[in-house]
Amino acid sequence: MTDDKLDLPQGTLDLLILKALSLEPQHGWAISERIQQVSRAALQIPQGSLYPALHRLERRGWVRAEWGASDNNRRAKYYELTRAGRKQLEAEADQWQRLTTAVRLVLDMS
């Protein structure tokens, strides 16, 4: 592991996955790629945790899965946000914002 990669704080993986799925349905590999790209490679999803997390979200009804053809015509399992998932994303994102703002305030205290 290189040093400029950040460890994911507990509980943020779900948030990242939900966010990555908010634009369009994706399959698992694309989700991890997208998060890595958007975070300028600072965040790397531990691949071992990705699929357990996806299945957990599916069980909770926040994402829904469907098999479809990928861009190179292979069968892939696509995940899509459900309405509950979208609400959950808003709630979690909001919470995250408040948390980071609060943490920043504390850190900026001089």
Add this chain to the structure above:
Amino acid sequence: MLSRIWSELRYRFRALVRHADIDRELRDELAFHLAREAEKHRRGGASSEEATRRAALAFGGVDRIAEETRDARGVTLLQHVMQDLLYAVRGLRTHPVFAGGVIATLALGVGVNTAMFGILDRTLFRAPAGMIDPGSVNRVYVASSGPNGKRAIEMQLEYPRIADLARWSRTTDATASFAYRGMAVGDGRDTRELVVAIVSASYFSFFRVAPVLGRFFDASEDQPPSGTAVAIISNGYWRARFGGSANAIGARILVGQRSYTIIGVTPAGFEGVSEQRHPSVFVPVTAHASTVDSSFYRTYHWSGLEMLVRRKPGISVTALDADLSAALTRSWNAQRAIEPGQTSVDAARPEVIAGPVQLARGPLAGPEARVAMLVGSVALIVLLVACANVANLLLARTLRRRRELAVRRALGGTRARLIQQMLSETSLLTALGTVVGLMSAELTAGMLRRTVTRFTDDASVLTDMRTLVFALTIMVVTTLLAGVVPALSAGSDDLADSLKAGAREGTYRHSRARVALLLLQTTLSTTLLVGAGLFIRSLRQVRAVPLGYDVTPIAYIEASSRGPHATARQVLDLESRLVAGAVAIPGVERATPVISVPFWSTERAPIFVPGVDSADRLGRFLIQAASPDYFATVGTRIVRGRGLTSADRAGARPVAVVSEAMATTLWHSDDPIGKCFRIGSDTMPCTTVVGVAENVRARVASLGGGMDLIYYLPIEQYVASNGPPPMLALFARVHGRADDYAERLRARLQPLMPAPVYLTVRPFHDIVDPTMQSWAAGAKMFVLFGVLALALAAVGLYAVIAFAVAQRTQEIGVRIALGARARDVLALIVGHGIRVTLAGLATGVLIALAAGRAIAPLLFHVSPRDPLVYGIVAATLMVVGVAASLIPAMRASRVDANLALRAE
């Protein structure tokens, strides 16, 4: 929220029903991911193999991720359990000895405990079946000080006392009274002595119960002076006597001296507050009491009723105590107004103690209840030993499976998953053990019950909810106790080492956990064996107490009459007929009428002795009146003077034989022969002492301490001055054991009796033995459990040493190759066993010494630190310890160095 639950349910259902599909999909999904990842690397310029390798490396183990994903799905618990159970069944089938050993050990622990729980709960602690809100019901005890200032607690109360308490208390909603009597029921040859419940009309209202036929008593049927002669019969008696016919209602039934009309039948299983006395007939208190004492409701003479009260809502037991005590004080004064001889309230300080309904939890609980509790905790110790044993066996098995476990972890089995699997296996074992244990409890409960308590009914263990719940609890606790440590060790992280080290069956290590378990077992067995020893010694001591008369060859014959009270002449006539009839039976040597029976029914009268100021202060002077054959019949020796003779008839000079203790108490070192004392009042004629008999013990109180003061009178003289004796009873001495003669005596003697007289014959030891019941039960149960625990500990020690030997085969091989002789190896292995045994013995002895004080009151003339007991226990334990380690040690000493080393 709802949608989420719905989604969850749908998902789980699909996962459960179609888990094969889902598994395939998951594999496809992961494969796709790997392919895309490899493709990315290839586009970056890597070779095809390199790309695949890098993708796989970044991803980690597919199997492990698949496993974790399955866990994340959350449906796997059930699947895992099924899988684990199947796996466990397969594993156990390949190790039948291991499985059998564990199941048998657990069955023993669970069985013994379930049986004990059933007995203790049912016979001692459970509220009577069907009682409404037993928590608000109390049994009333009365404490007061006697003339000598000693405080006594009484639960048998007088009819007016109960009426007073009911009338003057403000904290009770309802009161009831009841008593149990063995009485003649039926007529003619069908007459049998049965248990009759004498109950107030309110008694049934304490229970949620309705008659299966007819009705219960009405309050108007239970009014003084003589009540109404109506009876309710028990379900069992109804079926036996009336074949369950509705014709029973209205039928007449003779109970004691009165004929009753049957008005109702209780439902099956109704016992009331019976304390295991199974009444066949219920009659109103007033209807019965009037046949015994016509003034029972006005005077405080006739006692024997027990009292129940139901507290008003919100009233505490303390408040009830205070309220009832105030009522009792009023009642006491009311009694004093008509019986001036009654001690004053100030001197007697009467108070009410409200106890729980169950006698065994009240202030008058006998030693049986305490011994039974002790035995119950002893059973729990056996369970602990069994758990330790099972834990040890499981640990050993885990060690033997290290390689398998290590491989499974390497293949992606998570720690939690392995632990779960080990626990499943333990659960399967404990479940099987519990089932076998319950079956054996069902088979042995009756035997245990007869051993521990005096009660003999055989209630099923399997159909009793409380017992089953208890067994289930035990099962869960056992699983946790026995399974957790081995399971954790199966999940421990150093497992991987056993692969690296290349050990075939794991390397030998002294497992601290296993040695600790072994220590626990040895300690507990030591404690139990010490208990066994102390109770055996107590029993021997109490058996060795000279009673001053024989028990085994004596039969006790009692004649009860339901007819009018017989005159003195008639009683003597019947008695001589019985004596003649008895000695005519081959094997019956002698017989004598008696008026009192040791441990059963004693007679007293005030005595007055010239030169001795108030002799009654010196002790309780008991009376026995009998024929001249008495001393030869019961085997009491005459130590001075003469016994009774046929010349001591009515009208002749009144004579008595006194016990040695009575002689020394009254006349110290003077020669008692020729002394005079007066019986009943100081105006009676002089009774002259003509002989001194050896000391006897006739009361439970004198078993532990001094001798009873007793004098023997010729029965003809006794009857001449006292009227009819209190009982029509005989002692017969047989050749051999009285048990073998009881029925023969009854069958031969009954026809000699007029119709209203019926006989009960029983071996005298049936009366004497219960007084030693608590020690006998303690001894039996401690021996049983102590031996069980020791056997378990021995097996445990053997298993651990044998396992260690198997593990150390290579090491021993090396030692032998280096020149160790067989006896060195033997010493090495046995030494290990001995060290563990010694350590366990030491801690066990310490615990036993500490616990000794608690059981000291239950022992009889044995110090809880009796060195003999401790010595024997220590020796036994050492012998067992050496034996258990010798067998595997012998095997170790025969290890072939060549073979052992080549296996390396």
